Amino acid sequence: MELSALDMAMDAFDRAPSGPGRFGLVDRRVLWERGYSSRVDDSEGLSDHETWRFRVLVSGGIGNVPAGRIGMLTADGYLRLCALCYRAMGLGDGDPRGMYLRYADDPDGRMLSLDGGDPDAFARFLASGPGDGTWSILPGGPGDGLSLTPVRCGGWYIVLRGCSRRADLVRSALALHGAGVPTRVVDAERVLWALEGGDRLGVVPRLPVPEPMLHTLRDLGALDFLVCDGDLMESVGDRVEWLDP
Numbered sequence: 001m002e003l004s005a006l007d008m009a010m011d012a013f014d015r016a017p018s019g020p021g022r023f024g025l026v027d028r029r030v031l032w033e034r035g036y037s038s039r040v041d042d043s044e045g046l047s048d049h050e051t052w053r054f055r056v057l058v059s060g061g062i063g064n065v066p067a068g069r070i071g072m073l074t075a076d077g078y079l080r081l082c083a084l085c086y087r088a089m090g091l092g093d094g095d096p097r098g099m100y101l102r103y104a105d106d107p108d109g110r111m112l113s114l115d116g117g118d119p120d121a122f123a124r125f126l127a128s129g130p131g132d133g134t135w136s137i138l139p140g141g142p143g144d145g146l147s148l149t150p151v152r153c154g155g156w157y158i159v160l161r162g163c164s165r166r167a168d169l170v171r172s173a174l175a176l177h178g179a180g181v182p183t184r185v186v187d188a189e190r191v192l193w194a195l196e197g198g199d200r201l202g203v204v205p206r207l208p209v210p211e212p213m214l215h216t217l218r219d220l221g222a223l224d225f226l227v228c229d230g231d232l233m234e235s236v237g238d239r240v241e242w243l244d245p
Contacts, residue, residue: 023204023243024240024243025217026241035235042166042194054191058189062177063186063189066157072119073122074119075112075116085137085171104136104138111125135150138162140165145162158176161187173188187223200222201225203228204225
């Protein structure tokens, strides 16, 4: 007797490692082919042209440490870079300090208390180790925010991170590159793979993803995660690669 798609999916689920901690991986393109999600959904509003422009940046090595440097950086200069990203994300066109105050995570308010035009004050601030939260220009849960971190190494360059906010990251990267800002985009290739359906998603028992499951799946390339439920099993359960808890 021929098995239905649901029968095959549940059979695959039954053969997976047992227990509430079971987890695995599924190809994003399979989700698109089976109609569970779509390329439009996963593009998060990015146009084909924006994706193409980002592909060009990735081919040019934007995922690596850039060769160029900014000669001098101040707090006001950093805030202008933040504002450039906010505008690219469609969050308005206001004063850089006001936009940072509205959107960023500056837990102790030190950034806005600096002498905005003093490069030495900004360098001392960076050297004091203000914490990753200071550079989170769009806060979120673990792995969900967008950060813009200045790095001083023979001059300055910027590290952009936020693979779970693909559209915001891509538009920020395009804006920074267009302004001539030396930038490294963390996980740039993974973001592009996700936009083109070439990556895999983690299939997990619940959200937020428990540790160390999160690190295991991240190490295997997963940027996004789906809760293992009946709808998912019916759609793609036969294509999930289950991993040992």
